[in-house]
Amino acid sequence: MNSMIGLHSDTAADRSVATSWEMGALHENEGRGCLLVLDERALDRECLASALLDHEIGMAIIAMRSIEEWHFKKRSASPLVAILFNLGGQKVTDNRVADEIKRISSEFNSVPVVILADTEDLAQIMAAVECGARGYIPTSVGIDVCVEAVNLAAAGGTFVPASSILSIRHLINPVTNPGSRDAQPLTDMFTLRQAEVAEALRRGKANKIIAYELNLRESTVKVHIRNIMRKLKATNRTEVAYKVNDLFAEGNLAEERNQ
Structure with a gap:
């Protein structure tokens, strides 16, 4: 009885590895490259890979249990554009x-x-960044935010959850500090919340990311964007970004003249 159970377990494990590779191979011509999902747990990594594909992440996905397995089975896979390392309940500080x-x-x-990890603890996030990570996604977010965060990293950005760094927010986002030099051009024209959204638009962030970072509904973000566009007389997000940059430039120039 025990030997039969052991045989079934080994067979299932082999099948899960093969399935994860075939999933990536079937989609390697989609999108702009390949996302490697790393997770020691077969069910978790395959469910995550499937969910990302279902939400049109825009790239091929290969799910592996380790980097060693990737090296052994990579063959002629598409070039990697990002690696999503799912820690689950493990701590980066280990x-x-x-x-x-x-x-x-x-x-x-x-x-x-x-x-990708279960905790939003600031110490874990900072440790991950110090180790070389280019993003940290807590499992408390939805799959849409996860997709946006991976795409942001692939495009050269860095995603971290704002909810865990509110206590030091004034150190990393001058818009929230009304006395800062950079904040003045925005807070003169916008409400504080609009200024935060405008700053996020200037950095090229998607609505889902803005909503998550500012703890807003996506519909509320859209309302703020419409009001920002109206105040700036802008017709699209790109124009908003340019005009907000101009506001910063004008504010800095005025500050220099007053010194």
């Missing part, structure tokens, strides 16, 4: 986990490594 993130980030220097 030496073994930290060393693995450093190793992967160093080996794939030009490929952004994004961490």
Whole structure:
């Protein structure tokens, strides 16, 4: 009885690895490259890969249990554009986990490594960034935000959850500090919330990311964007970004003249 159970378990594990590779191979011509999903747990990694594909992430996906498995089975896969490392309940501050993130980030220097984990603790996020990660996604977010965060990293950006860094927000986002030099051009024209949205637009962030970071509904973000466009007499998001940049430039010039 025990031997039959063991045989079934081994067969299922082999099948799950094959399925994860075939999933990526079937989609390797879609999108602009390949996302490598790393997770030691077969069910978790395959469910995550399937969900990302269902939400049209725009790239091929290969789900593997480790980097070693990737090296063994990569064959002629599409070039990697991002690596999503699902830690689950593991902590980045554990030496073994930290060393693995450093190793992967160093080996794939030009490929952004994004961490997916169960905690939003600031210490874990900072540790991940210090280890070389280019993003940190808590599992409390929805799949749409996860897709946007991965795409942001693939495009050269970095995603971290704002909810865990509110206490030091004034240090990393001058718009929230009314006395800062950069905040003045926006707060003169907009409400504080509109200024935060305008700053996010200036940085090229998608509505879903803005909504998550500012703890707003996406519909509310759209209302703020419409009001910002009206005040700036802009017709689209790109024009908003240009005009907000101009506001910063004008504010800095005025500050220099007054000194």
